[in-house]
Each structure stands twice: as C-alpha cells, then as structure tokens.
Amino acid sequence: MSEPDRIFAQPLQQVTDFTFNEDVARVFPDMIKRSVPGYPTIVENIGVLGARFAQPNSLLYDLGCSLGAVTQALRRHVKTDGCRVIGVDNSAAMLQRCREYLSAQDAMYQELLPAELLEADILDLEFQPCALVAMNFTLQFIEPARRQELLGRIRQSLLPGGALILSEKLRFADAAEQELLNELHLDFKRANGYSELEIAQKRSAIEKVMLPDTLEEHRERLSAAGFSKVVLWFQCLNFASLIALP
Ligand SMILES: Nc1ncnc2c1ncn2[C@@H]1O[C@H](C[S@+](CC[C@H]([NH3+])C(=O)[O-])CC(=O)[O-])[C@@H](O)[C@H]1O
C-alpha cells in the first residue's frame, strides 16, 4: 500500500515548509521507517505498554495518529474489556489513508479493539477521561509556547493508573553530544538509502516546523504539568520515548 519516499530526491527550486499533505501520506510508512531509528520497535511496544495501562471500559488516545501505526498496535495488544482507541490528526490526507489501513486491519484480524478517527487540532480537543495517551513524535510539531498547556490538559484527563507515552526527537544542550548524535542520525539515513540532497532538502523543510526539546526540558515540562514520574523506556540515537505517570 505504501510507496518509496522520493519527495526530496530531485533538486527543488525552493524548499517549502514540510506539511503532512497527500504526497507525504502516500510515502509516509517508508519515510518514517527510514528516518526514525527504532520506530518499528517503539510502535510495537506502545501496544505492549498500552496493555499494561488500559483499564476496563476506558479510552486510549493516539494523538497525531498519521496512518494509525500506534492505533493498530494498541488494537492488537490491548485485550481489556470495553476499551476504545481514538486516533486524532489534523491532516485530512493522513486520515483518509489511515481509514483505509484500519479497514485492512479489520479484515485481517478478529477481536481488535474498536477505533475511531477524529480530524481535529489536538490543541482544540476536549479530552475525555482516558487510561492512555500516546503522542508518538507529535509534540515536536506543536508550537513550543502551547506545549505546556497541552500537557497540562492531558494530565488532567488521565485516570489514576493511566499513562502518557511521549516519543520525541531530542536536542542536546551539550554541543559535542548534539553533534555526535546528529551525525549518527545522518549516517542512519544514508544507510537507509537517502542521498545527501534528500537529507539536506528534508532538513530545510522541517527546520521551522519540527522543533525538538532536550530531555531535561521534557522532564521539567511534564513535571510542571503535574506528572509525578517520568521514565525513559527507549532511546536510539536522538530519538526517545518516555512514560509519564499521573
Ligand atoms: N496540532 C495538531 N493536531 C493534530 N495532529 C497534528 C497536529 N500537528 C501535527 N499533527 C500530526 O501529527 C503527525 C506527526 S507524525 C506522527 C507519527 C505517528 N504518531 C506514528 O506513530 O506513525 C511524526 C513525524 O512525521 O515525524 C502528523 O500526521 C501530523 O498531521
């Protein structure tokens, strides 16, 4: 169903800001797997983590669900009675394809959790009480000034015993650490067949729209939002995932 990512393969007259449009939606599974070290492991394990935090008759949110990779993992791994997954994204192109992928999953497996999709800006969302919120590489696309308030609202919507799973690209305050992990990430992309031109053009497309924080900034913000405990459960190069407990 997915095509190889050649979005930045040809020289562009002008590289415009990255958006999750139709062209990106078409190649997204290939793009994210070749760009984010550890992505398949993170997605699969969010399903496993989700099974631990789910409670009978509770909601599980997948915020910035894209094509629904996390939604699919949750649907397969969580067996708790009466749970429901809500995938949210503000890209109509992503959601249209997400719907197709979820129908294909429905045709392949029995006893999957029900899933709904919502086309909305997560900044405008009224969160219902929920056992799990997954934000898999989504917060980094939210305007920095609005991140604290969003996490505060997520914290308030989590049931006792629930969790937020937050995956992000990290930035490093230490210049040598930043340089080394950035170079190793570029090596990862080269090893996955991206050319220097593709790497350079993608970089200039995302540099204004994807703004990573340091691990310390995440910890401080989550703590200010009212989370009592933050655990780093995965890191591969400059990509990490955290469990934040209410
Ligand atoms: N304000 C917003 N409201 C709703 N959606 C948004 C917003 N801003 C960005 N998005 C959506 O967040 C997603 C980020 S991709 C997530 C990958 C997925 N989680 C995965 O596990 O495959 C990460 C990446 O491409 O690096 C896109 O689909 C955006 O449309």
Ligand SMILES: O=C(O)C(=O)Cc1ccccc1
């Ligand atoms: O490509 C990159 O450099 C990234 O950091 C991650 C990414 C992956 C998919 C879409 C946008 C950003």
